[in-house]
Amino acid sequence: MSNSCIVLNGDYTFLCLIDWKRAMNLVFAGKVSVLKYSDKVIRSVGGAFRLPAVLVLMRVVRSVYKNKVPFNRKNLLIRDRFACAYCGVSGKRLTIDHVIPKSKGGKTDFDNCVVCCEDCNNRKGSGTPREAGMHLAKRPYQPTISEFVRLRLKQSGVYDLLVEIGIY
DSSP: TEEEEEEEOOOEEEEEEEEEEHHHHHHHSSSSEEEEEEEEEEEEETEEEEEEEEEEEEEEEOOOOOSSSOOOHHHHHTTTTOTTTTOOOOOSSSEEEEEGGGGGGGGGGGGEEEEEEHHHHHHHTOOOOHHHHHOOOOOOOOOOHHHHHHHHHHTTTTTHHHTTTOOO
């Protein structure tokens, strides 16, 4: 979690992670209240300040996602936990693979795309997993907003802190 700060919406739902500089600007501007401080201290000409760990906005802002999680590379990586859907390797360079290739009418969405390492993507080529003799570890799916937020929190290392203060 290093120097990141959790920002909760006015209704105490997770909103985002921000860096400590942005967090301090929000505190000094009076736009947030500090729910929990971290152990880190910064020193400046004006004095020493403890860095906030969890902030709550004074007002409720409209949620980032209206009905569903938007499809993009970053969100796909989060959904698939940064691991290849075929071999499970997570340390290699990852690409996006269409389970049903675009050349065969496959769509670019959560229900047809998975994270894939370059080796598996090259092996599969423009065929289906069955044609390439490959097996998906998990079927692709559209994540719900609540499950997606929980995945992001766990991967960023802040989920345990939110459980500790009683948010989740």
